[in-house]
Amino acid sequence: MSNDHTRKLVTIITEAALEHSLLRDFKRLGAKGHTITEARGSGHRGVRSAGWESNSNIRIEVICNEAVAQAITQHLQDQYYANYAMVVYSSDVSVLRPDKF
Amino acid sequence: MAVIDPIILFFLLGLAASAMRSELRLPAAVYDFVSILLLLAIGLKGGVELARQPFGSLLPQMLAVVLMGSMLPLVAFPVLRLIGRMNRADAASIAAHYGSVSVGTYAVAVSWFDARQIDFEAHMPLLLTLLEVPAILVGIVLARGLSRETRWSDVAHEVFLGKGIVLLLGGLLIGWIAGEDGLVSIKPLFIDLFKGFLAIFLLEMGLIAAAQLGTLRRHGVFLLLFGIGMPLFSSVVGAALGWGLGLSVGGTAMLAVLAASASYIAVPAAMRISVPDANPTLSLTASLGITFPFNILLGIPIYYALAQQLHAWLGS
Numbered sequence: 001m002s003n004d005h006t007r008k009l010v011t012i013i014t015e016a017a018l019e020h021s022l023l024r025d026f027k028r029l030g031a032k033g034h035t036i037t038e039a040r041g042s043g044h045r046g047v048r049s050a051g052w053e054s055n056s057n058i059r060i061e062v063i064c065n066e067a068v069a070q071a072i073t074q075h076l077q078d079q080y081y082a083n084y085a086m087v088v089y090s091s092d093v094s095v096l097r098p099d100k101f
Numbered sequence: 102m103a104v105i106d107p108i109i110l111f112f113l114l115g116l117a118a119s120a121m122r123s124e125l126r127l128p129a130a131v132y133d134f135v136s137i138l139l140l141l142a143i144g145l146k147g148g149v150e151l152a153r154q155p156f157g158s159l160l161p162q163m164l165a166v167v168l169m170g171s172m173l174p175l176v177a178f179p180v181l182r183l184i185g186r187m188n189r190a191d192a193a194s195i196a197a198h199y200g201s202v203s204v205g206t207y208a209v210a211v212s213w214f215d216a217r218q219i220d221f222e223a224h225m226p227l228l229l230t231l232l233e234v235p236a237i238l239v240g241i242v243l244a245r246g247l248s249r250e251t252r253w254s255d256v257a258h259e260v261f262l263g264k265g266i267v268l269l270l271g272g273l274l275i276g277w278i279a280g281e282d283g284l285v286s287i288k289p290l291f292i293d294l295f296k297g298f299l300a301i302f303l304l305e306m307g308l309i310a311a312a313q314l315g316t317l318r319r320h321g322v323f324l325l326l327f328g329i330g331m332p333l334f335s336s337v338v339g340a341a342l343g344w345g346l347g348l349s350v351g352g353t354a355m356l357a358v359l360a361a362s363a364s365y366i367a368v369p370a371a372m373r374i375s376v377p378d379a380n381p382t383l384s385l386t387a388s389l390g391i392t393f394p395f396n397i398l399l400g401i402p403i404y405y406a407l408a409q410q411l412h413a414w415l416g417s
Contacts, residue, residue: 017373018373018374080377083378
């Protein structure tokens, strides 16, 4: 597998209320696409059980190049970490069509 | 007539199940579906009534209600700040919750009134819709001032295109355009089954409300007193306004219910976006864990008695 096929997978688990503004930010920062799934779990802000809308979580996954991944994680740290339930992590993934991301 | 409305028993079942840590939980999609049906049904009923009367004659009531929705947070805010010793963001957020309305509380009140054959002005859903919005805007200004940082376009999107407003307004318009005869074909779902859906909705609300109560222990007596005292105060304002606007006893009581109810859907979502530093647990514990159960279990009969007293003292 050539190194050209390696991209960053950035995963964000956060409050569903943020979906609209996060997706707009990601687009502006250069992400070409995203995947959202409903999520539930617990952390230091308590149980997020997704029983109803004010208490529901989403998991956003973005596959992008290193620079965009940096920009996204930095932006999240600056804007959202202080006040929202949010977990962000990134990992290397190999993709079949690098031009797509 | 039963001593206690069966839909209230569903709420108590939810509370009990959650308190005993039952595995019971409704799928989120079921809760969504049921709340969509309730919002549409309430809108449709109000819309049919709007078709019957000239819109202009309702304008003074609409303005008065918007004014009330803006004033209530201004009363709650200093109480929360000075007596509750809360920070500005938390006080503003909770104040906004109490200025806005709860559609669930309204639905329970409708059912309570129907069971006792109490008439009320049928255009109430219009006033309900209007009351959702002003408190949110007042709350944001209380928290941040007229700051440039507030993304007002986001706020407007959240407030006016949220599920509640779209479905209530949509229902009002459909009911208004279609009229009573036009709605005959969909009446079985929205009107006849209303109470059944309300029962399922309240089961879920019981589960959610009990979950909030866990956090109450940490936030103490003030929140409990505020969650009961504020709706009692607001109900007096609402009833006085209802009387002043010349509403019937039932209508006066219904406006008292609207004033007393606290939002737990539209406002939390809007506050989360616009006042992120406010702790959502505080406001939800108050509005959902204390005020909602208080209103549907004890408040509604109290507000009706209040409206009767007011009309007896001051004349209709």
